[in-house]
Amino acid sequence: MFVHIIHKYRKLDYKQLTVWKKSRELVSILYDMTKDFPEVERFGLIGQIRRAAISVPANIAEGCGRKTNNDTMRFLFIARGSIYELETHLYLALDQAFISSSQFNITDNKVIECRQLLSGFIRYFQNRE
Secondary structure, three states: OHHHHHHHHOOOOHHHOHHHHHHHHHHHHHHHHHOOOOHHHOOOHHHHHHHHHHHHHHHHHHHHOOOOHHHHHHHHHHHHHHHHHHHHHHHHHHHOOOOOHHHHHHHHHHHHHHHHHHHHHHHHHHHHO
16 A cells, blocks of 8 residues: 555656657747747737747646646646647637748647647546546
């Protein structure tokens, strides 16, 4: 039983997680993409896209540092919410012609990949209990 308790509450090394690595890559892609947005959007859509993107790997990392599965899950759900928020911001950027359809499709595919990886990671934690 003691070994089970240690395993159950052992902190995860988030830096080894594919979902964390892929979400970091997405942040870099979005920072580069938003450099071409109009300056007037600096505190609007640029900030919103960057903040939502940063939230994903940050909340994955914070969740992995938590002691209980419930705490970990809470932060993973926040990260998942940020992915959905980010996808909406990308649609808005497309609507405003700040990005091309091609840019949108490439970036949205990365967002979908991160969302699928994160959903799998969440299922993993739900099954640990």
